[in-house]
Amino acid sequence: MRADRLVSLVLLLRQHGRLSATALARELEVSTRTVLRDIEALSAAGVPVYAERGRHGGFALLPGFQTELTGLNHDEALALLVAGSRRGAQVFGLGSALASAMLKVVDALPESYRATAAGAAERLLIDPETDLLARRLVGEEVPDTVVAEVRGAVFAGHKLRIHYAAVDQAPKWRTVDPIGLVTVRGQGYLLATRSGADRTYRLSRVLAAEELDEPAQRPDRVDLDRAWQERSTRFRSGGDQVTVLVRVHPERRQDLVGTALAVLAEEADADGWLRLEVTFQDSRHAEWAVWQLATNAEALTPQWLRDSLRDRAAAIATCYGGSS
Structure with a gap:
């Protein structure tokens, strides 16, 4: 975690030129004390960070400094794949990874493209949190620990144990075979099977989750869009309409x-x-x-x-x- 933060700190300084400790702390979502410790660690590692004092001072890199610290880690690459929906990244617990990945993508651009890309990005707003009537789109709060366990089981192909609170029922533990994750209008769902039967679980109702070592019983490949459509059709045709x-x-x-x-x-x-x-x-x-x-x-x-x-x-x- 700290290594990723140090990379992000360097990339922020490269892209903005000079930033105060307060601004860096805000961007990295840490305390100013942590930022100062990270600055010391970078200097000790040979990264030429220097401080400028005064009202408009802050931290900066020596001009011309180059780094190859732009390799994407697994979560950052995954975040880019779901970046078409910013709320999708948040629902699946990849919001911070998406921010870090975008820093690396911008840093990897040729210098002549960097300013143009940044300017273009400022003129695009995708999927805002409110509509023209100021109605706020209601998202879901799912603990990061829960999302991480669910996401890990889905990608690893392992069985998953969840403490699930169904509507009008007391929460209870279930062991399922996860198939995939779906986000619809800021709501996250886990598609799974249980004892061979299709099941759909709302992520906000998963109170706790535990990835198991046992392999999940599921097909090697799945058409997630088709699976979601089939479950939606069954849902609409059932119940007390x-x-x-x-x-x-x-x-x-x-x-x-x-x-x-x-x-x-x-x-x-x-x-x-x-x-x-x-x-x-x-x-x-x-x-x-x-x-x-x-x-x-x-x-x-x-x-x-x-x-x-x-x-x-x-x-x-x-x-x-x-x-x-």
Whole structure:
């Protein structure tokens, strides 16, 4: 870990010219005291780092210093493969590796390309954390120790023991054969088999994980995209699905359709509103989807959904009916 940090420190100085101990600590996610110790270690190893005092001082390398410390380690190479999604790297516990790998990639560029690439990168923002309405995309917090064990078992082809908290169930230990990892909109999933049956586990519900020495029972090659599509289809076709008839304002049609499993029928009412027959995963899913549209949608059937939405609205009206 320290060797990687020393490499990153040198690359930061090469790319920025001069940085204060505070700036280096922020970039490397360590204390300023650690940065000062690392500077001393580099100097002792013959790396020409010098300090400039004053208000605009900091640490820098002697002009013209070159290094071959750009070799990517395993996690950094892996991080680059998932760099198409910055949140994907975070979900799989590779965020710091991605940052370190990108430093090495930039450093490996010819000097004439380096400034151009850096300038171009500043003009591209991929997958930001909020949309235009300032709605923050909700990610998942998964402990690094858990992700590391899961990721290690997936890549090594070993069995995995997980302490898993399924919905409405007490957590319990399971031993599974991991197949692959998938990230969808910031949510991470482990695809695995258990006793030969397909299983999908949400990473945020894995409370603890332990990679075992025993080889996993799984095919040598897998089409992960196809496996995910098949499991998604089975998920959508199972459970306690409900069909709902909804009137919705045309401008909010996509919001409703985007949350439904399927649209069975659609027609326009005389007032311009749309009448849609849609399917949801279960009653909770249906209630949430219609509720979020407020007065821009009305559930016509079934009656239990109308009653549930009415009771929820009445409870909120009561809450805000009096003075604070």
